[in-house]
Amino acid sequence: MAQVPLAKKMSEEQSDSKRQSVHILNPHLEKMDEDILYHFALGTGTHDFPAMFSDVKFVCVGGSPSRMKSFAQYIAVELELGDSKTDIPNICAGTDRYAMYKVGPVLSVSHGMGIPSISIMLHELLKLLHYSKCSNVTIIRIGTSGGVGVEPGSVVITSQSVDATFKPQFEQMILGKTVVRNTELDPGLIQELVQCSKEINEFNTVIGNTMCTMDFYEGQARLDGAFCSYTEEAKIEYLKTAYEAGVRNIEMESSVFAAMCNISGLRAAVVCVTLLNRLEGDQISSPHDILVHHQQRPQKLVGFFIKKHFSNPGMSF
Structure with missing residues (x-):
């Protein structure tokens, strides 16, 4: 999918605005050589997070993996980054815990059902956004x-x-x-x-x-x-x-x-x-x-x- 023009547009629109980074309040992370986001099957030692996610500005999360894939396909059409048949790969295909789809600067992530499940996902998602040096991110749960x-x-x-x-x-x-x-x-x-x-x-x-x-x-x-x-x-x-x-x-x-x-x-x-x-x-x-x-x-x-x-x-x- 052609993601560069939209990402560039987002960057230009925010050039004069205040950058709001994602706060990670854990001093122990600084002592780690590598952080493995186990439930995403991603890690700082195996993946280039800034290259993969630094342009993310909107994150939408919901319980069902299939629903979040459907949302990714829907937003691809709305933002003219694909059509309803566009094959959007699951970034977390290495695990069956959660699913993650990226469409330009929009990330669509499943969180399972209940407080424990979404809590685990959020810990790893927030670290992912932090390591990716994302800023001015809006996150919405849809369900x-x-x-x-x-x-x-x-x-x-x-x-x-x-x-x-x-x-x-x-x-x-x-x-x-x-x-x-x-x-x-x-x-x-x-x-x-x-x-x-x-x-x-x-x-x-x-x-x-x-x-x-x-x-x-x-x-x-x-x-x-x-x-x-x-x-x-x-x-x-x-x-x-x-x-x-x-x-x-x-x-x-x-x-x-x-x-x-x-x-x-x-x-x-x-x-x-x-x-x-x-x-x-x-x-x-x-x-x-x-x-x-x-x-x-x-x-x-x-x-x-x-x-x-x-x-x-x-x-x-």
């Missing part, structure tokens, strides 16, 4: 979620990720001690995405809190798991309380994503489509073609946002 009080197919742009008690924080145990980190997301980026949705004008988009849980079943107050110790009435009361606390959707990755991006100084957002309204049920029962159509909405919104940046040199990166 699916369960809605709370919103119709299926609605796109939720996360204002902040909250835990199961509706607090905007991510708790992690480090050396046996609880470390609490902030989970707010970039307000300016949120507003840009909202404006893009208005310009597309094809689906309902809302800003709201996203509840991030450690589990798909009991942790999300479902009644259909292998175990359930609460009543349907208790479930509905809990979800209504969540709605009153500003929660509009539920997923399992946003809290650690927001926390790690905050620490790294990355401009970040979470854009998820809702596949059902949890106040009306627990199981996803929509026809396959409807689900596929809904899952394309975050891709379309984020793709529009990225394309808009390239077509408007005055916008910041």
